[in-house]
Amino acid sequence: MTPKRKKRIILILLMIAGIAVAAGFALKAFNENLMFFYTPSAVAADEAPFNHPIRVGGLVTTGSVQRQADGLTVHFDITDNAETITIQYTGILPDLFREGQGIVALGELGKNRMFVASEVLAKHDENYMPPEVADALKKTHEAGVAGSAAKTD
Amino acid sequence: MAPELGNFALILGLCMSLVLSTFPLIGSINNTPGWVALARPAAWGQFFFVAISFAVLVNAFLVDDFSVLYVAQNGNTQLPLIYKVSAVWGAHEGSLLLWALILSGWTIAVSLFSRTLPPEVVARVLAVMGMVSIGFLSFLLFTSNPFDRVFPVPLEGGDLNPLLQDFGLAVHPPMLYMGYVGLSVAFSFALAALIGGKLDAAWARWSRPWTLIAWVFLTIGITLGSWWAYYELGWGGWWFWDPVENASFMPWLAATALIHSLAVTEKRGAFKRWTVLLALLAFSLSLLGTFLVRSGVLTSVHSFAADPARGLFILVFLCIVIGGSLSVYAWRAPDVTSGGKFDLFCRETLLLANNLLLVVITAFILLGTLAPLIYDAMGWGKISVGFPWFTTMFVIFTPFLIIIMGMGPLARWKKQDPGDLARQLRGALLLSIAAGVLFALPILHEGNIWAGLAVMLAVWLLSSVVLSLRQRWRYRKGIAGILKDFGSRGSNSYYGMIIAHLGVAVFAIGVTFVTQFDVEQDIRMSPGQTVALAGHTFRFDGARAIEGPNYRADQGTIRVFNSAGEEVAVLNPEKRTYLVQTRPMTEAGINPGFMRDIYVSLGETLGSGDWSLRLYYKPVVRWIWFGGILIAIGGLLAASDRRYRMDTVRAAAPVARTAAKQFAAESRT
Numbered sequence: 001m002t003p004k005r006k007k008r009i010i011l012i013l014l015m016i017a018g019i020a021v022a023a024g025f026a027l028k029a030f031n032e033n034l035m036f037f038y039t040p041s042a043v044a045a046d047e048a049p050f051n052h053p054i055r056v057g058g059l060v061t062t063g064s065v066q067r068q069a070d071g072l073t074v075h076f077d078i079t080d081n082a083e084t085i086t087i088q089y090t091g092i093l094p095d096l097f098r099e100g101q102g103i104v105a106l107g108e109l110g111k112n113r114m115f116v117a118s119e120v121l122a123k124h125d126e127n128y129m130p131p132e133v134a135d136a137l138k139k140t141h142e143a144g145v146a147g148s149a150a151k152t153d
Numbered sequence: 154m155a156p157e158l159g160n161f162a163l164i165l166g167l168c169m170s171l172v173l174s175t176f177p178l179i180g181s182i183n184n185t186p187g188w189v190a191l192a193r194p195a196a197w198g199q200f201f202f203v204a205i206s207f208a209v210l211v212n213a214f215l216v217d218d219f220s221v222l223y224v225a226q227n228g229n230t231q232l233p234l235i236y237k238v239s240a241v242w243g244a245h246e247g248s249l250l251l252w253a254l255i256l257s258g259w260t261i262a263v264s265l266f267s268r269t270l271p272p273e274v275v276a277r278v279l280a281v282m283g284m285v286s287i288g289f290l291s292f293l294l295f296t297s298n299p300f301d302r303v304f305p306v307p308l309e310g311g312d313l314n315p316l317l318q319d320f321g322l323a324v325h326p327p328m329l330y331m332g333y334v335g336l337s338v339a340f341s342f343a344l345a346a347l348i349g350g351k352l353d354a355a356w357a358r359w360s361r362p363w364t365l366i367a368w369v370f371l372t373i374g375i376t377l378g379s380w381w382a383y384y385e386l387g388w389g390g391w392w393f394w395d396p397v398e399n400a401s402f403m404p405w406l407a408a409t410a411l412i413h414s415l416a417v418t419e420k421r422g423a424f425k426r427w428t429v430l431l432a433l434l435a436f437s438l439s440l441l442g443t444f445l446v447r448s449g450v451l452t453s454v455h456s457f458a459a460d461p462a463r464g465l466f467i468l469v470f471l472c473i474v475i476g477g478s479l480s481v482y483a484w485r486a487p488d489v490t491s492g493g494k495f496d497l498f499c500r501e502t503l504l505l506a507n508n509l510l511l512v513v514i515t516a517f518i519l520l521g522t523l524a525p526l527i528y529d530a531m532g533w534g535k536i537s538v539g540f541p542w543f544t545t546m547f548v549i550f551t552p553f554l555i556i557i558m559g560m561g562p563l564a565r566w567k568k569q570d571p572g573d574l575a576r577q578l579r580g581a582l583l584l585s586i587a588a589g590v591l592f593a594l595p596i597l598h599e600g601n602i603w604a605g606l607a608v609m610l611a612v613w614l615l616s617s618v619v620l621s622l623r624q625r626w627r628y629r630k631g632i633a634g635i636l637k638d639f640g641s642r643g644s645n646s647y648y649g650m651i652i653a654h655l656g657v658a659v660f661a662i663g664v665t666f667v668t669q670f671d672v673e674q675d676i677r678m679s680p681g682q683t684v685a686l687a688g689h690t691f692r693f694d695g696a697r698a699i700e701g702p703n704y705r706a707d708q709g710t711i712r713v714f715n716s717a718g719e720e721v722a723v724l725n726p727e728k729r730t731y732l733v734q735t736r737p738m739t740e741a742g743i744n745p746g747f748m749r750d751i752y753v754s755l756g757e758t759l760g761s762g763d764w765s766l767r768l769y770y771k772p773v774v775r776w777i778w779f780g781g782i783l784i785a786i787g788g789l790l791a792a793s794d795r796r797y798r799m800d801t802v803r804a805a806a807p808v809a810r811t812a813a814k815q816f817a818a819e820s821r822t
Contacts, residue, residue, distance in 0.1 A: 015509075019510075022513075022550060022553075023517075026546045026549055030517075030520070030521070030538070030542055030546070032542075033541055034524075034536045034537075034539075035536060035538075035539055036535065037535035037536065053539070055537060067759070071677035072675055072676070072765055090675070092754070092767050095738055096736060096737070135535075
């Protein structure tokens with residue numbers, strides 16, 4: 001192997017190694033940034049981790065929206081028609097947020113089972129139902145038909 | 154009657170594209186001039202019929218023909234004229250028709266500006282474009298016909314989504330589509346060259362201006378989309394790593410790699426296979442973008458109602474296009490001769506390194522975009538990939554990209570002494586590190602490491618541009634000599650590159666500074682109340698009800714004062730309710746500036762005149778789009794280079810040619 005060729009191979013290996021290291025970091029970050037989705041039933045069944053970023057979704061329970069004294073913090077419940085969880089959010093809710101609407105919230109579940117949301121998503125189309133929520137509702141419905149689960153409302 | 158005419162024209166358009174994609178291709182292979190000559194008339198016929206069909210749909214919107222289902226869903230008698238036209242591409246069917254129209258338009262453009270190309274090459278290029286067209290036209294006719302009737306005829310239409318009733322969004326999709334579809338030209342050229350077995354400098358020179366123009370449209374489309382999201386969605390964001398944004402960004406990255414790789418292939422005859430692969434990749438990613446947007450498999454602002462039939466059709470189409478083109482590649486690529494030799498360190502390797510980085514970034518965005526789909530399909534749970542990950546990933550790779558970008562234009566082709574380049578760039582390096590440190594440490598302002606990094610990279614790019622200009626102008630005599638350099642052969646390419654690279658520097662500063670230094674506050678305010686934010690005082694003067702042409706709104710008044718107590722802006726954010734589609738919408742109040750934007754949105758009314766408000770102070774946010782515009786201008790300038798307008802038959806001759814020959818070629822055109 002000529003010295004020149006050797007140098008070339010070393011440099012190419014260095015380049016590959018550089019990209020591999022960077023890709024490694026990116027993949028590591030990827031794993032840490034995956035946010036899993038949980039239905040209210042899954043949260044009730046203790047499947048969701050505490051104090052870790054996750055997403056939850058369901059229908060906003062009618063009559064559950066309570067504005068706190070500071071005017072910006074809101075508490076509301078979401079349901080998959082089997083279980084409900086309470087969400088706390090401080091800030092301005094999206095335009096299409098309303099009772100009965102399907103929403104997805106990003107945030108962390110506290111030990112007291114209060115979900116503290118950093119972001120609430122209600123999509124731009126009023127007929128739109130987040131697929132995860134639609135799925136969760138369908139599952140509850142099927143379970144209900146099979147008679148294996150009692151509806152809470 | 155008219156809608157049936159439109160439908161019929163669409164069918165005729167499909168027939169034309171069937172003719173276009175078969176006869177000329179076969180004719181070019183078995184040398185039948187009569188069949189080869191069919192290419193141009195068939196392309197014109199296809200354009201003619203698709204254009205008629207499109208005109209019919211536009212007309213249906215203009216005359217409020219609600220007997221057409223698509224018009225009934227998206228049109229309205231109360232819509233202002235411009236939005237009646239833009240409503241044509243406001244939803245799925247119409248936007249696909251626009252896509253098909255643009256594709257046949259690009260086909261015509263190729264047939265017009267290819268007089269100097271050998272007829273069989275033109276025939277092959279047009280035939281490949283015809284095949285893509287078959288896919289889109291049959292998709293329209295079989296799964297999403299915009300001319301379907303509805304009975305009984307509704308009296309009033311369902312109206313255009315109010316979010317889309319905006320000038321930015323009226324022009325954003327056509328721009329983006331021009332880019333997406335424009336990449337089909339590069340794709341077709343690559344496939345035609347593979348079929349013909351002639352991948353040479355002439356092919357690269359031919360593809361370059363087309364690819365550049367498509368890339369410019371894509372750049373403008375993405376920039377417009379980002380700007381629109383910023384002022385229209387009402388929450389101050391300008392990029393969300395939304396699947397649909399990613400769908401437009403991935404082809405852009407691939408096309409960016411492609412235009413650089415094409416440069417190497419044209420100038421040095423190297424990277425031929427890689428360039429072809431990138432051309433195939435860029436257009437495949439455009440198609441994938443359509444798949445992601447139109448099939449509704451991913452949750453996004455942009456996706457329309459999910460329809461499995463459509464999703465399946467596009468998926469099959471995608472497989473045919475990607476599978477087919479890769480098979481042709483596998484079949485013909487081994488015959489491609491390897492091009493110009495180059496040393497370990499030279500401009501070629503630097504461009505290759507950046508090509509690799511761009512492809513790696515594209516691959517990661519693809520991973521992040523498709524991961525939720527893959528996880529769901531494998532039953533691993535429902536996930537979403539957080540916004541922060543995309544940002545982190547992007548920030549890991551882009552600094553390297555920019556560092557190499559600074560070196561590329563200064564390095565020589567073929568062989569570059571690294572020590573020599575280091576000596577040239579020593580000053581630039583010191584300057585950029587000094588500037589970076591100045592911003593990273595609390596010297597001027599509160600220190601910020603990311604701001605420091607961005608400033609360092611921007612100064613690095615800027616100073617390398619200055620060095621490159623100095624190198625180019627060194628032997629020019631004074632101002633007159635420099636002026637003479639403008640407009641000479643190859644100069645537009647060069648200055649275009651300079652401007653686009655400066656655009657990247659401006660963009661990097663804009664993005665980093667607005668992310669690091671923007672100030673945001675959600676607050677409840679009573680009329681007359683003031684709040685201090687980022688050195689300014691915001692006073693809320695209450696909200697009142699107003700009437701718009703097709704909406705009602707609450708309009709707030711916020712006065713902004715600077716630290717000296719002078720009024721700098723009066724902002725009127727609105728909370729609108731459109732009359733037909735009764736959804737509320739936030740219309741932000743923005744005071745734009747070159748160095749900062751002040752941005753206010755109305756939240757909701759909290760009783761007794763109080764409102765929740767979101768206040769923003771966004772430094773240099775406009776630089777993001779300003780950078781995008783610079784990049785687009787650079788691309789346009791590069792595409793307008795004189796050498797692309799020359800007799801391209803001659804370009805098949807060796808790249809080096811005498812001035813006399815060049816003169817002869819020019820005088821003939």
